[in-house]
Amino acid sequence: xSAVAPALPAAVPTRTGxxxxxxxRLALIGISLLFLALFVVTPLVLVFAQAFxxxxxxxxxxxxxxxxxxxxxxxxxxxxxxxxLNLGFGLAxxxxxxxxxxxxxxxxxxxxxxxxxxxxxxxxxVFVLLFGAQGFFGPVLREHDLKIIFAxxxxxxxxxxxTFPLVAREVIPxxxxxxxxxxxxxxxLGASSWQTFWRITLPKIKWGVLYGxxxxxxxxxxxxxxxxxxxxxxxxxxxxxxxHAEILFNEYSYTGAFAMASLLALLGLGTLVAQYVVGWLGxxxxxPR
Amino acid sequence: xxxxxxxxxxxxxxxxxxxxxxxxxxYLGLLVVIPLAGLLLKAASITPEQFWSIATAPRALxxxxxxxxxxxxxxxxxxxxxxxxxxxxxxxxxxxxxLINSLxxxxxxxxxxxxxxxxxxxxxKNGWFGAPLEALGIRVAxxxxxxxxxxxxxxxPFVVRxxxxxxxxxxxxxxxxxxxxxxxxxxxxxxxxxPYITPALLTGFALAFARALGEYGSVVFISGNMPGQTEIxxxxxxxxxxxxxxxxxxxxxxxxLLGSLAVLLGVSAFERWNPAARPRAMRA
Numbered sequence: 001x002s003a004v005a006p007a008l009p010a011a012v013p014t015r016t017g018x019x020x021x022x023x024x025r026l027a028l029i030g031i032s033l034l035f036l037a038l039f040v041v042t043p044l045v046l047v048f049a050q051a052f053x054x055x056x057x058x059x060x061x062x063x064x065x066x067x068x069x070x071x072x073x074x075x076x077x078x079x080x081x082x083x084x085l086n087l088g089f090g091l092a093x094x095x096x097x098x099x100x101x102x103x104x105x106x107x108x109x110x111x112x113x114x115x116x117x118x119x120x121x122x123x124x125x126v127f128v129l130l131f132g133a134q135g136f137f138g139p140v141l142r143e144h145d146l147k148i149i150f151a152x153x154x155x156x157x158x159x160x161x162x163t164f165p166l167v168a169r170e171v172i173p174x175x176x177x178x179x180x181x182x183x184x185x186x187x188x189l190g191a192s193s194w195q196t197f198w199r200i201t202l203p204k205i206k207w208g209v210l211y212g213x214x215x216x217x218x219x220x221x222x223x224x225x226x227x228x229x230x231x232x233x234x235x236x237x238x239x240x241x242x243x244h245a246e247i248l249f250n251e252y253s254y255t256g257a258f259a260m261a262s263l264l265a266l267l268g269l270g271t272l273v274a275q276y277v278v279g280w281l282g283x284x285x286x287x288p289r
Numbered sequence: 290x291x292x293x294x295x296x297x298x299x300x301x302x303x304x305x306x307x308x309x310x311x312x313x314x315x316y317l318g319l320l321v322v323i324p325l326a327g328l329l330l331k332a333a334s335i336t337p338e339q340f341w342s343i344a345t346a347p348r349a350l351x352x353x354x355x356x357x358x359x360x361x362x363x364x365x366x367x368x369x370x371x372x373x374x375x376x377x378x379x380x381x382x383x384x385x386x387x388l389i390n391s392l393x394x395x396x397x398x399x400x401x402x403x404x405x406x407x408x409x410x411x412x413x414k415n416g417w418f419g420a421p422l423e424a425l426g427i428r429v430a431x432x433x434x435x436x437x438x439x440x441x442x443x444x445x446p447f448v449v450r451x452x453x454x455x456x457x458x459x460x461x462x463x464x465x466x467x468x469x470x471x472x473x474x475x476x477x478x479x480x481x482x483x484p485y486i487t488p489a490l491l492t493g494f495a496l497a498f499a500r501a502l503g504e505y506g507s508v509v510f511i512s513g514n515m516p517g518q519t520e521i522x523x524x525x526x527x528x529x530x531x532x533x534x535x536x537x538x539x540x541x542x543x544x545x546l547l548g549s550l551a552v553l554l555g556v557s558a559f560e561r562w563n564p565a566a567r568p569r570a571m572r573a
Contacts, residue, residue, distance in 0.1 A: 119503025126324035222400025224506035
């Protein structure tokens with residue numbers, strides 16, 4: 001259920017004597033549209049308007065700038081590490097929580113939700129406290145000439161922390177809804193555990209998994225607060241796309257800042273569309289043929 | 290051994306309990322338990338008097354007050370407009386409705402830094418909205434008002450997505466009965482519909498409020514970050530970290546954590562008391 005964006009019901013049932021007066025109806029729709037136009041659509045349009053305000057050439061020069069390219073590369077690297085790890089964790093946690101009853105399950109589920117409840121700033125700072133120059137492991141790291149904070153490993157850690165609940169949260173309800181009868185049948189017929197997982201479980205939950213991966217990836221690439229705390233903002237080295245956008249914005253180089261922001265906005269829009277498609281595929285597969 | 294295990298775990302023929310438990314515990318232990326323990330240790334490394342004096346310093350109090358006030362205002366605005374949007378999406382049919390329905394999720398999908406940058410540009414002195422508002426004498430960017438704008442944007446989906454499914458489940462019977470008995474449309478809404486969706490509204494409010502309390506990315510751009518005036522609590526943490534005042538940062542972080550923990554515990558207690566309030570398709 002939860003892996004699917006809420007769908008609009010096919011038709012509104014007729015409610016005799018229950019319709020709002022036409023004027024009220026028009027007014028409410030009007031206010032809603034105005035609110036969304038002003039609050040959601042205009043800011044989105046503004047990103048692209050500003051990014052292209054100095055022309056296509058300036059936009060592509062801003063994207064092609066070596067520092068910007070380094071930020072794009074770092075963002076992709078971080079996501080390429082964080083997403084697969086969190087996918088593995090999400091599947092293990094979902095299998096554990098959806099399939100078994102054990103002592104402490106509620107506590108475990110709450111711990112998984114922690115990153116969604118704490119401020120992104122705190123998500124970053126816990127790693128500074130551990131690995132920063134004056135952190136608990138700071139002296140040990142310095143001795144071995146290892147750098148985690150103000151370096152790529154810290155960014156990866158903070159990103160993993162912020163995004164790890166997303167796959168688990170999407171997959172748990174899907175796995176619960178799918179039940180385990182087919183798995184039991186496969187095991188009875190002599191399939192090994194891994195065969196059962198790959199051939200029975202995974203096909204059943206694939207849309208939920210994909211949905212969770214989409215969310216994880218979008219969040220991993222767009223995360224700002226947690227990453228900003230651990231990054232140190234070293235140009236061309238530890239700046240992801242959002243951090244590079246911030247620096248450019250604070251330097252009043254708006255074309256560059258909005259070019260970076262437009263990449264992230266495209267990521268967000270692309271994720272929304274992909275979520276919609278995945279939700280639709282999942283629903284059409286679930287409905288009886 | 291197996292005796293202990295069966296005490297802790299109900300028997301199941303499904304494989305993979307040990308492996309999935311191991312992976313989950315190691316991951317959570319390394320990523321969540323140790324780092325959070327580090328935070329608490331850091332905050333506990335100073336005396337209670339020092340803790341208290343950092344936690345209640347005038348600059349810290351101003352930051353809590355600002356974070357709390359703006360989050361409350363934004364969550365309140367989200368309740369009003371979230372209810373309106375949910376109502377319009379569930380009860381009416383009009384062209385472009387599907388698109389509107391998807392647009393609601395945009396604040397979740399858009400990285401917070403993008404929201405911050407674009408809202409700041411829109412509401413700054415010569416921005417699309419900022420210029421006309423400035424002519425009216427209203428300044429949004431770099432004031433608490435700007436913080437409220439950013440937090441309202443960030444929290445918009447919470448109320449809509451908690452109220453929407455509840456409103457869809459509401460059967461027509463009770464409203465019909467009220468109408469038959471002579472209630473006006475407004476009376477029916479206030480006395481029949483509103484009590485039914487109030488739990489969902491409260492849940493959405495609390496989720497938006499908790500999110501707003503910790504929000505950083507969208508706010509740093511638009512707030513102006515003046516200590517004591519437009520400095521939110523998460524920003525104060527960052528400032529202290531940049532000054533290598535780890536203990537001070539940990540104290541503010543612990544206070545903020547307790548605040549959002551209280552809100553979230555409130556929500557889950559409320560959901561247990563009223564399961565209808567649990568959001569169906571919620572993504573934080």
